[in-house]
Amino acid sequence: MDLQTYRERSLRIWDEMAPGWEDRREWILGITGAINEWLAGQVDPQPGQSILDVAAGTGDLGFIAAERVGADGKVLCTDFSPEMLEAARRNGERRGLSNVEYRVLDAERMDLDDNSVDGVLCRWGYMLMADPAAALRETRRVLRDGSTLAFAVWQTPDRNPWAAIPAMTLVQRGHMPPPEPGAPGIFAMGLADRIVELVTGAGFGEPRLEELTFEWRYAADGLWDTLTRIAGPLATVINGLPDEEQRATRAAIEESLAQYRRDGEFIVPAACWGVTA
Ligand SMILES: C[S@@+](CC[C@H](N)C(=O)[O-])C[C@H]1O[C@@H](n2cnc3c(N)ncnc32)[C@H](O)[C@@H]1O
Structure with a gap:
């Protein structure tokens, strides 16, 4: 797929995923909040500063x-998906935050x-971008010298069965091609060397990488619904299948994940790189 087609498709997919992410926001936050705390801790926002959240x-x-930059500071909350940004705006307004600007x-x-x-944050964004090198160069350009970028990207498929197993199942059943090497996608920045290459190539110094792990916990009967409402490109492929094939795909994915099933839940390992530059 050429990169412009990828960009247009990706934007459509994330607009479609926004309601699922909004509905499951608290569940996602409950499981992954520690990653956010880690990233924010690396940037260490100070009162009065201006911080950019990318994707x-x-x-x-x-x-x-x-909350940390206070009334004299500002957070620029950004995403390329207008639907995601509206979900963020509703979330921020519910929290009564008045120092956040929302921008597509x-x-x-x-x-x-x-x-x-004065700082840039990004969780699970860069690896999805058609040209992550361009996005990191843009990040470096807008960041003041001496300030920090902190981001998280997923490690390799073997460390992330929660996404690798559904993806592999869809490939095996002929519903999508295997990922092309170097193509954008959930595991496109899984290798430490690739991260170092992209980050230093964008004009940053040598990044510091830390392994951040956690477990997704899905109620056994909620796994499928969650997958089909938040899993970006995978969800779109599944949702496009005829009902009967959806049922067969569901059975195949749940069977492959059975090793992670305990007491009415799927508890599936996840691993990211926490990167600071
Ligand atoms: C997996 S979600 C992560 C959302 C959020 N950062 C989090 O961790 O909860 C990926 C997000 O990246 C956004 N995104 C993908 N490509 C983008 C781009 N080129 N520019 C800005 N946002 C992008 C999507 O719209 C989506 O909201």
Whole structure:
């Protein structure tokens, strides 16, 4: 797929996923909140600073920064999906945050001034972008010298059966091609060397990588619903299948995940790289 087609498709997919992410926001936050805390801790937002959250989804990572920068500071909550950004806005308004600006922004071409922010946060965004090198160069351009970028990306498929097993099942059943090497996608920045290459190539110094692990916990009867409402490109492929094939695919995925089933739940390992530059 050429990169422009990928971009258009990705935007459509994430707009479609926004209601699922909004409905499951608290569940996602409950399981993955420690990753957000780690990232915010690396940037260490100070009162009065201006912090950018890239590919912010429903906004919770940036909102930690919003609480720390205070009334004199600002968080720019951004995503290329208008639907995600509206979900973030509703979330921020519910929390009564008045120092957050919401802006539709494609990370590959940021409509922001050079040297205009004091820190950048991004969880699970860069590896999905058509040109992550461009997005990281843009990040470096808008970040003030001496400031910090902290981001998380997924490690390799073997460390992330929660996504690798459904993806492999869809490939095996002929519903999508195997990922092309170097193509954007959930595991595109799984290898430490690739991260170092991209980050230093964008003009940052040598990044620091830390392994961040956790477990997704799905109620056994909720796994499928969750998968089909939040899992980005995988969800879109599944949702496009005829009903009968959806049922067969569901059975195959649940069977492959059976080793992680305990007491009415699927408890499935997940591993990211926490990267600071
Ligand atoms: C897996 S979700 C993560 C959302 C949020 N950061 C979180 O961790 O909860 C990926 C997000 O990246 C956004 N995204 C993908 N490509 C993007 C791009 N080129 N520019 C900005 N946002 C992008 C999607 O719209 C989606 O909200």
